[in-house]
Amino acid sequence: MSSGLQEEVSETLEDEEDSTLAATRKLARMERLQQAEENKTGKPRNTYLLRISLKTMMRLYKWRTVQSMIFGQPLVFDMAYENYMNCREMNNTGRQLMESEGWNRRAVDPFHLHFCNLKIDGPYHKELAKCYGEAWDDLLVTVTEQSHIDVFPRNKLIYLTADSPNVMKTFEHDKIYIIGSFVDRRIQTGLSLSQAKQLKLTTQRLPLEKYLNWGLGGKNLTLDQMIRILLILKDTGDWMEALKFIRKQECVQKTKQKNSKNKQTKKNTPKKSPTTTNCVEKLCFCNL
Numbered sequence: 001m002s003s004g005l006q007e008e009v010s011e012t013l014e015d016e017e018d019s020t021l022a023a024t025r026k027l028a029r030m031e032r033l034q035q036a037e038e039n040k041t042g043k044p045r046n047t048y049l050l051r052i053s054l055k056t057m058m059r060l061y062k063w064r065t066v067q068s069m070i071f072g073q074p075l076v077f078d079m080a081y082e083n084y085m086n087c088r089e090m091n092n093t094g095r096q097l098m099e100s101e102g103w104n105r106r107a108v109d110p111f112h113l114h115f116c117n118l119k120i121d122g123p124y125h126k127e128l129a130k131c132y133g134e135a136w137d138d139l140l141v142t143v144t145e146q147s148h149i150d151v152f153p154r155n156k157l158i159y160l161t162a163d164s165p166n167v168m169k170t171f172e173h174d175k176i177y178i179i180g181s182f183v184d185r186r187i188q189t190g191l192s193l194s195q196a197k198q199l200k201l202t203t204q205r206l207p208l209e210k211y212l213n214w215g216l217g218g219k220n221l222t223l224d225q226m227i228r229i230l231l232i233l234k235d236t237g238d239w240m241e242a243l244k245f246i247r248k249q250e251c252v253q254k255t256k257q258k259n260s261k262n263k264q265t266k267k268n269t270p271k272k273s274p275t276t277t278n279c280v281e282k283l284c285f286c287n288l
């Protein structure tokens, strides 16, 4: 296209954008005027569709989190595992922690999060600072180099680990739960259990086999799954409710696996009935 024609086209586009913008503004102004007019009549307004801005929601979340830092139940993320992870695992952990903190911040009754055993300027600290950027300094989380046993009474602490022989029965509001803050793609079984044993702490595992049709696979959940479960348990005390989203995630995963298997064997086998997916879903719920 010649440069003259290009200029002409871009001018036309700019003109069109301007007129659309002007029309949108005009419409918004008219709506505002109409709203103001309605308000003057003194009649009660229909507020069920009242829009709450994101900024207001953020302020509410912040307020709740600040409250939790004063009055809330502590929840510890034990950051003592930086020597057990490679770069990729550390990066995954950083992202899972961000997600966990996000779930907590948006909760109705958040935990007071403690990142214990976090070595200042250590690899873990650097990873989190990188993930969060400037927001790291404003994060409403207690960060300390101290161990949880130096911060809280030992008899209040419960270390959560999938390898514990003790099954968690109920959520205790006066206890302080600890989550081992690491992701191990090459699964290092028993690592958090041995940490807890060294410190002579009570350990518990989630009752996954009781509520989920889990099979024989590993029962290690991710950090964000852990905090979601604990937040729901704290609110409701209901295991079914707390594990509901895991069941859904599992179902989706199992369905995907099943579908990819089906694709692989499609050539050799007769067509599957459309009820295959439903069967997988039923499987997941059959222990309820």
Ligand SMILES: C[S@@+](CC[C@H](N)C(=O)[O-])C[C@H]1O[C@@H](n2cnc3c(N)ncnc32)[C@H](O)[C@@H]1O
Binding pocket: 159, 160, 161, 162, 163, 178, 179, 180, 181, 182, 183, 184, 187, 188, 189, 190, 191, 192, 193, 204, 205, 206, 208, 219, 220, 221, 222, 223, 226
């Ligand atoms: C990805 S897991 C780490 C697994 C690791 N192999 C270990 O030794 O704990 C991260 C943390 O989530 C918690 N966790 C995961 N699944 C759990 C379960 N089924 N019961 C209790 N805690 C669990 C534990 O605190 C664990 O340290």
